[in-house]
Amino acid sequence: MGRWGTTSEIVQVMLPSGDLIWVRVEAEQAATSDGDSGPVDVGLGQWIAPIAETLRLPGFTQTVRGVVTSVRQALDEHRPDSLTVKFGIQIAVKAGAVLSVLAEAGGSVHVTVTATWDRRDAAIPPGSEEELEMK
Amino acid sequence: MNHDEIAGRLLVACSARLDTDAGPQGTAFFVAPGFAVTAAHVIRGVNGLRVRLSEGPRNWRGRVVDVRPPLAREIAATSPYPAPDAALIEVDEGPPPACALLAKDPPPENALVMARGYTLTSGQRAVTAETETFRLTGMLETTDPDCTLLKLGLGEARHGMSGGPVLDLRTGEVIGMLRTSRKPGSNLGGWVVPAGLIRLLWPEEVGLAHDRFHEQYPLWRETASQLRDRQSTEGTQASPSIGTIQAGVVSVINGDNNGPVNIEYGPGSGRRGSGTR
Numbered sequence: 001m002g003r004w005g006t007t008s009e010i011v012q013v014m015l016p017s018g019d020l021i022w023v024r025v026e027a028e029q030a031a032t033s034d035g036d037s038g039p040v041d042v043g044l045g046q047w048i049a050p051i052a053e054t055l056r057l058p059g060f061t062q063t064v065r066g067v068v069t070s071v072r073q074a075l076d077e078h079r080p081d082s083l084t085v086k087f088g089i090q091i092a093v094k095a096g097a098v099l100s101v102l103a104e105a106g107g108s109v110h111v112t113v114t115a116t117w118d119r120r121d122a123a124i125p126p127g128s129e130e131e132l133e134m135k
Numbered sequence: 136m137n138h139d140e141i142a143g144r145l146l147v148a149c150s151a152r153l154d155t156d157a158g159p160q161g162t163a164f165f166v167a168p169g170f171a172v173t174a175a176h177v178i179r180g181v182n183g184l185r186v187r188l189s190e191g192p193r194n195w196r197g198r199v200v201d202v203r204p205p206l207a208r209e210i211a212a213t214s215p216y217p218a219p220d221a222a223l224i225e226v227d228e229g230p231p232p233a234c235a236l237l238a239k240d241p242p243p244e245n246a247l248v249m250a251r252g253y254t255l256t257s258g259q260r261a262v263t264a265e266t267e268t269f270r271l272t273g274m275l276e277t278t279d280p281d282c283t284l285l286k287l288g289l290g291e292a293r294h295g296m297s298g299g300p301v302l303d304l305r306t307g308e309v310i311g312m313l314r315t316s317r318k319p320g321s322n323l324g325g326w327v328v329p330a331g332l333i334r335l336l337w338p339e340e341v342g343l344a345h346d347r348f349h350e351q352y353p354l355w356r357e358t359a360s361q362l363r364d365r366q367s368t369e370g371t372q373a374s375p376s377i378g379t380i381q382a383g384v385v386s387v388i389n390g391d392n393n394g395p396v397n398i399e400y401g402p403g404s405g406r407r408g409s410g411t412r
Contacts, residue, residue, distance in 0.1 A: 044254070044297075
């Protein structure tokens with residue numbers, strides 16, 4: 001209730017590798033049903049505890065793996081010699097929990113896929129680039 | 136040193152940052168030899184919890200010995216914590232601190248007060264001390280018939296200020312302990328557990344020991360008296376010093392407006408105030 005006094009906070013999160021990084025997250029303004037936040041105890045621990053408890057950034061690994069796996073499956077029959085996937089991860093605070101989700105831009109999630117083939121007999125010309133837009 | 140600087144130094148002398156093994160939790164302040172108080176929610180209502188207190192180079196270790204009300208499952212995660220929201224800490228290691236002079240009665244409405252606490256305001260990575268002035272705007276009855284909280288306005292109660300002392304800038308007495316913001320991110324002020332109630336919650340550890348301490352070491356009262364005198368003349372001429380205040384417990388060394396408050400026990404005084412407990 002009312003834990004987040006501002007719309008943006010810098011928090012420390014732990015990547016699956018164990019590395020700690022500082023990220024800026026967009027925080028929800030807690031509010032009551034009439035849109036006006038009420039009295040809140042102003043201890044420090046209660047304020048930073050939700051961040052500490054979710055240091056491990058749940059969903060990060062699954063998000064990355066899901067995107068990469070999906071792209072690889074989509075191009076499986078074409079078997080490219082190299083594959084580059086570019087996408088953004090947005091770290092957000094929802095209901096006091098830190099989440100990692102695919103970054104949105106204008107309501108769309110952009111994943112840029114670059115696949116290359118060195119073989120001359122490939123069905124798709126060498127150096128072809130394909131951009132996927134996910135909504 | 137002007138009126139507000141004297142008040143600020145009194146707050147520095149009695150307050151401390153509170154840490155647990157989980158990191159910084161808020162603020163506490165010393166109320167009697169060997170005892171400090173904080174808000175119950177600051178220590179998550181856990182009786183027996185080990186805590187560390189610090190102010191500048193001074194460090195103390197202690198243990199929560201009473202929580203009001205005691206933690207119950209249904210209030211573990213509630214905010215605001217049920218009234219009065221206070222916890223007593225017994226300090227068992229550290230230098231002798233200065234004990235706040237607790238007011239017996241609440242101040243008059245619209246009284247100007249100053250709170251001090253340890254916040255993240257200066258940056259999300261560092262906990263630093265911060266003061267804020269408020270006006271007393273009213274009283275708030277609670278579900279506890281013995282507890283009426285003080286309401287403050289015209290100031291921002293920041294996260295980390297919970298458990299911090301609130302000083303009446305007119306009398307130099309601590310009127311209570313800050314515990315809640317009326318609306319985070321606003322200047323709507325907060326709620327304060329009255330000093331008179333803190334005395335009643337622990338009549339021996341705080342009430343009697345506190346009174347004995349200030350009878351034995353009248354320095355805070357003398358400083359408060361000078362604060363009142365200074366208030367009446369403030370604005371006509373700023374003085375660089377209020378003079379060295381000598382007593383066994385606190386020495387506010389003046390002449391250096393930016394210097395720290397020096398806390399010293401007098402010769403022969405024990406670490407806990409010469410057996411005032």
